[in-house]
Amino acid sequence: MRVFVTGSQGRIGRYVQAQLEEAGHTVVGFDQVSGDEIRDPAAVRAGAQGCDAIIHMAAMLADPKDDPNAVMHVNLQGTWHVLTAAETLNIRRVVTFSSVNAMGIFIGESLPDYLPIDEDHPCRPGRPYALSKYLGEEMCRLFTRRTGITTICLRPPWVCFPDSYQRIRQRWAENPESEWTPLWEYGAFCDVRDVARAAVLGLTCPDPGHARLLLCADDIITSGPASRELAAKIHPTVPWRGGEVYEQQPFRALVDNSRAKQVLGWQPRYSWREQA
Numbered sequence: 001m002r003v004f005v006t007g008s009q010g011r012i013g014r015y016v017q018a019q020l021e022e023a024g025h026t027v028v029g030f031d032q033v034s035g036d037e038i039r040d041p042a043a044v045r046a047g048a049q050g051c052d053a054i055i056h057m058a059a060m061l062a063d064p065k066d067d068p069n070a071v072m073h074v075n076l077q078g079t080w081h082v083l084t085a086a087e088t089l090n091i092r093r094v095v096t097f098s099s100v101n102a103m104g105i106f107i108g109e110s111l112p113d114y115l116p117i118d119e120d121h122p123c124r125p126g127r128p129y130a131l132s133k134y135l136g137e138e139m140c141r142l143f144t145r146r147t148g149i150t151t152i153c154l155r156p157p158w159v160c161f162p163d164s165y166q167r168i169r170q171r172w173a174e175n176p177e178s179e180w181t182p183l184w185e186y187g188a189f190c191d192v193r194d195v196a197r198a199a200v201l202g203l204t205c206p207d208p209g210h211a212r213l214l215l216c217a218d219d220i221i222t223s224g225p226a227s228r229e230l231a232a233k234i235h236p237t238v239p240w241r242g243g244e245v246y247e248q249q250p251f252r253a254l255v256d257n258s259r260a261k262q263v264l265g266w267q268p269r270y271s272w273r274e275q276a
């Protein structure tokens, strides 16, 4: 398959590119660092010409120092240009990177209505990056409804790199409170190698129409306490819906990844317990 990959030079993009090539696909990269501009619709269309599928990652991230107007321009126009290029060129599948931030219950935006979190949880993003990811998902949903082109929106939490595990352990050793101060993100993470594999599987999995998938490791990041214990300690007022499975798997993630497993045929391989 010839795959148009935006954000191909980014931290996740490099892993996606490598895994695509390993799987025998041809990558057509598109990234600002190579002089490509996602805000230019003609450039996006020209880049995607002759491709069979798209993985869209080019975006501005949740950096509070960034101009909110720029975040909206790059993230929303970028997604729009990718979708319209797909339609014009009859590319039938787009895998796009959203984020857990689309839900508005990460980066300290608000408390969840319940734990564990799943895709049925209401979305209420307010900050520019989070809002741009949510609106990007909505754009994909409505685009699929009209065109029938498959859109798969991946929602990773914090993406962990091979050297991140040791770095976190070290940070906790220096400052134990940093595990939940200033923020506790439900211990959610996904290893970049698992994230990249999910994106690659999104190209060939059975057609789900439009899907939004939480991509999370099977377990939580923790210095020791189990998932239920951490939830009760840090968010005692949030209703618990975890059930008995947390007695059998006490470190089970607080972000439900079962839909991603089912739709993509995906299984995360990297766990906090084995890596850290």
Ligand SMILES: NC(=O)c1ccc[n+]([C@@H]2O[C@H](COP(=O)([O-])OP(=O)(O)OC[C@H]3O[C@@H](n4cnc5c(N)ncnc54)[C@H](O)[C@@H]3O)[C@@H](O)[C@H]2O)c1
Binding pocket: 006, 007, 008, 009, 010, 011, 012, 013, 030, 031, 032, 033, 036, 037, 038, 039, 056, 057, 058, 059, 060, 061, 074, 097, 098, 099, 100, 155, 156, 157, 158, 159, 160
């Ligand atoms: N890193 C994480 O923890 C995380 C978590 C959830 C979702 N995501 C999403 O995953 C995707 C990839 O993230 P990443 O961590 O690799 O980020 P990154 O910043 O390392 O990569 C983004 C890439 O997009 C490119 N880009 C930015 N603006 C562009 C423009 N105007 N035109 C063309 N290219 C442009 C950048 O040059 C960069 O290479 C993003 O969509 C991000 O929102 C990342």
